[in-house]
Amino acid sequence: MRRSRHGIHTAACASLENESSLLRMQSVCHCCDWIRHHYGHLSSEYLSLLDQMGGDITKQNAPVFFPTSLYRHIDDAEFEDKVRFLKETIYQITKLFDGNMKSVTWDKKNLDDFLNILERQLENLNSCVSPAMKPERRLKRYFKKLNKNVLRKMNYSAQAWELIRKETKRHLQRLDILAAQMY
Numbered sequence: 001m002r003r004s005r006h007g008i009h010t011a012a013c014a015s016l017e018n019e020s021s022l023l024r025m026q027s028v029c030h031c032c033d034w035i036r037h038h039y040g041h042l043s044s045e046y047l048s049l050l051d052q053m054g055g056d057i058t059k060q061n062a063p064v065f066f067p068t069s070l071y072r073h074i075d076d077a078e079f080e081d082k083v084r085f086l087k088e089t090i091y092q093i094t095k096l097f098d099g100n101m102k103s104v105t106w107d108k109k110n111l112d113d114f115l116n117i118l119e120r121q122l123e124n125l126n127s128c129v130s131p132a133m134k135p136e137r138r139l140k141r142y143f144k145k146l147n148k149n150v151l152r153k154m155n156y157s158a159q160a161w162e163l164i165r166k167e168t169k170r171h172l173q174r175l176d177i178l179a180a181q182m183y
Helices: 010-052 068-075 079-096 108-126 137-152 158-181
Strands: none
Touching: 010 079, 010 108, 010 158, 068 079, 068 137, 068 158, 079 108, 079 137, 079 158, 137 158
16 A cells, blocks of 8 residues: 555545545535525624614714725635635624723613624634634734724724724625625
């Protein structure tokens, strides 16, 4: 019997590679079905809750430019990169909402429901993305700036949180478009 460089039978390696590919393909198929049939429903739920948890969305602009170029870039990406981008953006949003929210005047139940649904969306997307895949650095940097230049600089004020709610809505709406384009 022939052995590979590492002392493992070549046939066994080929079998493991095929099994690994098959499992990955099944995972991707499951992910495709989940995004196709459930992503939009959960998305419409948390967008509705985002609107309902406070008054009108502020007209004020955040001091950090929305990363339109990142969304344009991801529009042309492969399926797995798009899923990773969906997951990473939702993850970054959940991190934003993990800050000091004492000054928030939003409806507590709607806020909790919003965050729970967002977490559920994130869990499902996590199951679709290989842990080995690195997050988009520019996206991560954008959210760090948003945290620093809005929340921290404005001392986690109610006004700062309203800006975050506005930016969150923009991201979630843009992610909806991205998910819809995946099919």
